[in-house]
Amino acid sequence: MGSRLRPYMTDYGPLILDGGLATELEAQGTNLQGDPLWSARLLQTNPQAIRDAHYRFLLSGADVITTATYQASIEGFIAHLDVSSECARELLMSGVQLAKESVNRFVSDSRPTEQRRPLVAGSVGPYGAFLHNGSEYTGAYAEEMSVEELKVWHRQQVDCLAAAGADLVAFETIPSLKEAEALVELLREFPNSKAWLSFSCKDGRCISDGSLFTDAVQIANRSMQLVAVGVNCCPPALVEPLLDSARSLLSPDLSWVVYPNSGEEWDTEQGWLTSGKTSASIPELCHTWMKQGAALIGGCCRIGPAHITELRQQLKGRCSPASAV
Template structure:
């Protein structure tokens, strides 16, 4: 369906949009919130064995790029990138981490260290964060910009808080909302902006409108 929407839009406008095939973390498979903690200890081979069937299936669909997203562990991303080299060494990839705080991945690894490692891979065309609270985005962008010239991608949650025990999202009264922070992200240097959990089409419409206002480089 995504490929068809991409192709239909290109026929109508002459513009090619991009379909990204999502590769989430092993932690999400556990369904206990581990993607926000990264507290699982698998070897690189075990991680590759887990990811291989999904990775092969997604590559077969004709996506334009891969999204290694909501990744809480640098070691898992490194293992996936190594596996990809054996399957499709020319496929563009972006890497997006989940965070414990503005300076650390969910498992405690330094965000700057993780960015420096993954951006050495020539297949990685952008790096950033997703599925994080709004308050972490701007400082994370600034930290990432300090160690790489590659485009920064951010797509946090819309402002709701997730309770992994009951598996529900809740909006707290008076909490900041997704659309209120976009200008700050642009100023900080984000090049690719979107939304993760509980983000709605109208939120993305606001993103698109604001990015059109700052030129075609984003």
């Protein structure tokens, strides 16, 4: 376990992350397909649905819940919600507030005998999520952008999440080395913030833009503020070979973070294809990842509260959710 993560850990083992927030929102009847803001639209239109989804993941045993800001941006809110830049900033910050309110409700309702307060991770998706054209899974846009341009784009999101008091920043589904470099550099502008950096990957060796995962880990090693580096929204079967490929390169101060999707196939026109055989499940593989050094384990798309409950039972038995702060 990386030394930077120790302040967040307990004796209960890895921190359990939540699953797919949009997956849970859709399971409760929200239609998000095709929306350029995805679940971030609900920050304005139905914040209670977000609170409730967070709460269900907390009840399932999540030690960390991630804000509904993956596809949120000042520019996106202005364009798609017709709001002012000030209102857009408030909406982005509200993602953290809603998550904190859910944590407060959970702690109050559970009346724990020991202090245990789950963490709130402020989600920052790749620039491609804003483009809403599938490029978040290829990173092709980075070829036409500079590191400075990517830093400018992400600066407002990180600033809002930090100002709202997120415990950690979650740089998620990052498809390219260039965007990773930009985020690592940008994080230095927020010296009081800690973060994890998680990549989308195309196979057991490479991130989505075709670069080696080993090179991505080397970029993470440059940061003194990252607590973990890893992968998300890839099939569970890819996690072990990816981590194995870079095991000798990971800084002793860093840990692995892993939260793959269900292993089902995504089609840009049809959505998730549920037919056919999927890869081994997260609960089936989580012990292997833990042995490889994963200290944060959860799920991404198509992973709901029931899956997180099963994951927690696999890793921690019947023990209580961990005390994080």
